[in-house]
Amino acid sequence: MGSGGSKKSKPPPPKTIPGVPPQPPYLGPPCDYRIENFMVPYVVQTDFAFMPTQGMPLNTLDVNVYNVTLGSLYDMGYRLVTFAVVPASLTVSGFVTANVKQTHKYQGICRKLPDDEMPQQWSLKVVKSWLPSTVFTYGLFRLGDANSTADSNHIFQTIVSEAAQGARLVCIEITGFNSQNVSQPGATSAMAGAFGGQGAMNLCFFGQSPNMILGVDIFLEIPRNPTSTRYVYQCVTIPMKVTWLMAMSMGGKWKVELDWAGVTSQYLGTGWKLVEVFMDQNNSSFRDNAFFTSKITINQNCIFFFEKEQSKLNDNTPLYEATMAEYHAPGKMTGGIGTTTASFNPAWEPVLTHMGAFGWELVKILDTPAMNFDGMAGFGSLTFKKIMFLFLQRKIVTAAPSTEEKTEPAPAPAIPPS
Structure with a gap:
């Protein structure tokens, strides 16, 4: 100990994360995350064509399970930023009749309220909606050559109705139905996005x-x-x-094109806030074959939801900026006699922690159909990486005036008149 005052050491800068571009300093508060996980098993029986049978037992969690858990975090000073459902494992067994066992990770991602937001101001509400979907395919056991249509009118109507009562949209997620919930006559209750992800290729x-x-x-x-x-x-x-270009083997590479920067800059630049990115299941896919190559193309619709306070519709002052981090989730696929097992680990927590240190708040984890195979991991095993987009935004913060006292120069001595 000494008589002189000690200087406080500055915290070390956040560590860099592979695949995430370096971040410049941010003057606003960091974003601290809290993640709640729910692991949910599914059992699906399909026919030889991989087409779901009528009345297949595809049950989801009762919404009250995660509604109560995530809602209780609001009393602890947290707010939900997104709810993600990602496949953790998939096993397909059988020949004529295929039994599909899936485990999905339900993940509620929350952020700690900053000091400038009033705590316990909001409560969480989960409303069940539905998305009617029809798949058309052409050919026999062909990858691609298919299109899917979906009607999202009920989702939009529900958001408009709730917003008229003062509610704010947080996120939209395809989760599945409880067997008691299906009210549409002649329809099959289903969970979207098998292991191939939303907009996956059809085998039927x-x-x-x-x-x-x-x-x-x-x-x-x-x-x-x-x-x-x-x-x-x-x-x-x-x-x-x-698009996926494959030459002679499975070692092809995927390419994903999405003009997210153009639309976000347009709306965020006029005072809107990005609140959700949703795949509406309207997609088409086709394949072009050449002598040594095969090219598969998938066209998928993504809906970007922007929010603005009604009283500020004519105020075009930008309030937020957005970015996107491409994340590659590692996975492994193993084949056996009559059985195929695939699993991957979507461990994006380090990326969120790193981006949160610079004030970035997660908006959406978008699961794309793209999957790049790395190579063999042993006899009958393949390793791969599934491409996902993490959309984030943060408030625009300008430099605040310095609070340090400025030392004024001493006045010049007065000179008496001669």
């Missing part, structure tokens, strides 16, 4: 699949105290083009 006979009703959860925040503040939303559809 030519023709039309059964009409499927995809269970959707809409996560909203409702004010705890009555308020006259209302929010409005803009929905912009952006096409995602995914």
Whole structure:
């Protein structure tokens, strides 16, 4: 110990993360995350064509399970930023009849409220919606050559209705149905996005699949105290083009094209806030074959949701900026006699922690159909990386005036008049 005052050491800069570009210093507060995980098993029985049978037992969690858990975090000073459902494992067994066992990770990602936000101002509300979907395929056991249509009107109507009562949209996620929830006549309850991800290629006979009703959860925040503040939303559809060029083997490479920067700069540049990116299951795929190569193209619709306070519709002052981090989730696929098993580990927590240190708040983890194979991991095993997009945004913070006392120069001595 000494008589002189000790200087506080500056915290070390955040470590760099592979694949994440370096971040410049940020003057605003960091974003601290808390993640709640739910592991959910599924059992699906399909026929030889990989087409779902009528009435297949595809049950999801009761929404009250994660609603109560995530809602209780609001009392602890957290707010939900997104709810993600990602496949953790998939096993397909059988020949004529295929039994598909899946385990999905339900993940609620929350952030700690900064000091400038009033705690316990909002409560979480989960509303069940549905997404009718029909798949058309052509050819026999052909990868691609298919298209899918889905009607998202009920989702939009639900958001508009809730917003009129003062609610704010948090996120939209396809989660599945509880067997008690299916009310659409002649439809099959289904979970979207098998291991191939949303918009995955279809393996089935030519023709039309059964009409499927995809269970959707809409996560909203409702004010705890009555308020006259209302929010409005803009929905912009952006096409995602995914191509896979394969030469002589499975070692092809995927390419994903999505003009997210163009649309976010347009709306964020006029005062809007990005709140969600949703794949609406409207997609088409086809394949071009050459002598030594095969090219598969998938066209997928992505809907970007923007929010603005109704009283500030004419205020075009930019408030937020956005970025995207491409994340490659490692996985492994193993084949046996009559059985294929695949699993991957979507461990993006280090990326979120790194980006959160610079104030970036997660908006969406977008699971693309792209999957790059790395090579053999042993007899009958392949390793791969699944390409995912992490969309983030943060408030625009300008340099604050310095609070340090400025030392004024001493006045010049007065000179008496001669």
